[in-house]
Amino acid sequence: MTSHPHGKAEHARSVAAHAAAVAELLQPLRSPERTETLPLIQALGRGLVDHVAAPISLPPFANSQMDGYAVRAGDLSGAGADLRIVPPVPAGSSPQPLAPGTAAPIMTGAMIPEGADAVVPIEKAVPDRFPEPGPDGAVNWNGTVKLNGTANWNGTVKLPATAPGTYVRAAGSDIAAGERALAAGTCLGPAQLGLLAALGIPEVTVSKAATVLLVTTGDEVVDPGQDLAPGKIYDSNGTLLEAAMQQAGLTVRRTAISTDNPAELLALLRAGSPRADLIVTTGGVSKGAYEVVRQAMAGQPVEFLQVAMQPGGPQGIGTFDGVPFLGFPGNPVSCLVSFEMFLRPALSACLGAPAPRLPLRARLDQPLASPAHKHQVRRGSLQPDGTVKLEGGEGSHLMHALAGSNVLVHVPAGVTDLAAGDEVEVWML
Numbered sequence: 001m002t003s004h005p006h007g008k009a010e011h012a013r014s015v016a017a018h019a020a021a022v023a024e025l026l027q028p029l030r031s032p033e034r035t036e037t038l039p040l041i042q043a044l045g046r047g048l049v050d051h052v053a054a055p056i057s058l059p060p061f062a063n064s065q066m067d068g069y070a071v072r073a074g075d076l077s078g079a080g081a082d083l084r085i086v087p088p089v090p091a092g093s094s095p096q097p098l099a100p101g102t103a104a105p106i107m108t109g110a111m112i113p114e115g116a117d118a119v120v121p122i123e124k125a126v127p128d129r130f131p132e133p134g135p136d137g138a139v140n141w142n143g144t145v146k147l148n149g150t151a152n153w154n155g156t157v158k159l160p161a162t163a164p165g166t167y168v169r170a171a172g173s174d175i176a177a178g179e180r181a182l183a184a185g186t187c188l189g190p191a192q193l194g195l196l197a198a199l200g201i202p203e204v205t206v207s208k209a210a211t212v213l214l215v216t217t218g219d220e221v222v223d224p225g226q227d228l229a230p231g232k233i234y235d236s237n238g239t240l241l242e243a244a245m246q247q248a249g250l251t252v253r254r255t256a257i258s259t260d261n262p263a264e265l266l267a268l269l270r271a272g273s274p275r276a277d278l279i280v281t282t283g284g285v286s287k288g289a290y291e292v293v294r295q296a297m298a299g300q301p302v303e304f305l306q307v308a309m310q311p312g313g314p315q316g317i318g319t320f321d322g323v324p325f326l327g328f329p330g331n332p333v334s335c336l337v338s339f340e341m342f343l344r345p346a347l348s349a350c351l352g353a354p355a356p357r358l359p360l361r362a363r364l365d366q367p368l369a370s371p372a373h374k375h376q377v378r379r380g381s382l383q384p385d386g387t388v389k390l391e392g393g394e395g396s397h398l399m400h401a402l403a404g405s406n407v408l409v410h411v412p413a414g415v416t417d418l419a420a421g422d423e424v425e426v427w428m429l
């Protein structure tokens with residue numbers, strides 16, 4: 001990649017082309033050395049390295065979906081029948097085969113006895129409850145027991161006609177042994193980890209978390225908690241991006257805020273970059289007289305360019321001392337949009353985590369205008385009725401409006417005017 005001399009007219013790169021360039025930049029993170037095998041719960045939020053095939057079927061055996069009686073459906077044709085009660089099947093036991101003409105009390109999750117092919121829920125039986133446990137907790141299944149004065153337990157039960165398969169959860173009805181349980185690249189959330197546990201898999205090989213060195217820049221920028229002298233502003237980018245990166249599974253290292261002195265930024269980068277997989281800076285990439293990031297990157301294979309996107313147009317990309325580098329613009333909303341549009345999707349593709357944003361369709365609740373040749377990313381709040389309300393205007397300094405938003409609203413390049421009611425793509429934040 002080449003450095004653009006300051007001020008040279010730049011041809012804007014499309015959002016898709018820049019997203020591809022960022023994905024390409026992060027490719028080194030995808031390597032066998034950058035994987036680790038972790039106990040399930042420690043793998044939360046990580047990307048799965050290999051496909052996982054089910055080592056067993058789920059359920060592993062046919063089992064009951066209800067508390068009731070395991071029966072042979074053929075014994076209950078027509079109006080049903082009185083069946084002799086045989087010893088019960090509690091969950092966790094391996095039952096005897098069910099003889100014709102009998103019914104086995106069975107509990108939810110218990111194995112269907114061989115010969116049985118249906119379960120009648122207890123509510124449909126007469127009597128419609130199991131005997132109460134005695135004082136010692138044991139249930140007398142065979143004796144003549146008074147059932148709350150309603151019926152006598154006499155060792156038989158009346159059951160209605162029941163179709164084969166009723167309330168039977170067949171072996172393998174969730175997943176069969178050998179089928180693909182999870183695809184490589186899946187981001188492991190609670191449900192995916194729960195599935196691995198159900199399959200009896202105790203640990204899993206995932207991509208290692210990448211470490212990012214995050215540097216915010218600007219003579220005007222001071223840490224929250226400090227006095228705010230005239231002309232100064234508080235550093236919101238550092239917190240905004242560190243939080244977004246942490247949520248996306250990155251390990252974040254923050255340097256002190258860099259002044260606009262390139263020597264100082266260089267010193268911060270040199271100190272931090274050897275232990276980082278990626279460097280992200282904010283500010284100092286556009287066309288001002290003191291663009292500290294541009295100056296610090298002189299001599300490095302870093303390109304500063306304009307992406308056809310608003311906000312987040314000015315971008316830097318390349319490597320610093322061999323470490324992948326992204327220079328985001330300084331405006332807070334531009335930073336977050338840059339992260340969401342470029343870095344987050346590249347991490348998803350490369351490390352399998354975070355899970356990609358789900359693109360949804362929503363109807364605008366107001367008209368909207370957008371520059372012809374730019375992909376505009378507005379902020380909005382998605383309403384329960386499926387409409388989206390824009391929060392704030394186009395300005396990339398509108399941090400308060402961003403904080404009131406729950407979606408990014410996409411207006412692709414080429415679309416200039418949208419009416420209330422028009423559909424747009426939104427990404428849930």
Ligand SMILES: Nc1nc2c(c(=O)[nH]1)N[C@H]1C(S)=C(S)[C@@H](COP(=O)(O)OP(=O)(O)OC[C@H]3O[C@@H](n4cnc5c(N)ncnc54)[C@H](O)[C@@H]3O)O[C@H]1N2
Binds near residue numbers: 238283291312
């Ligand atoms: N002549 C032009 N000027 C600008 C252009 C342009 O094309 N031609 N592009 C504008 C756009 S778009 C953006 S975005 C910004 C990008 O500027 P820089 O990346 O160089 O960022 P700075 O100038 O350092 O800061 C921009 C803005 O953001 C505030 N800022 C910076 N850092 C932080 C921080 N950590 N926390 C909160 N706010 C921060 C800074 O004070 C500025 O207001 O350039 C436009 N100009």
Ligand code: MOO
Binds near residue numbers: 395
């Ligand atoms: O790209 Mo700037 O981010 O439009 O404000």
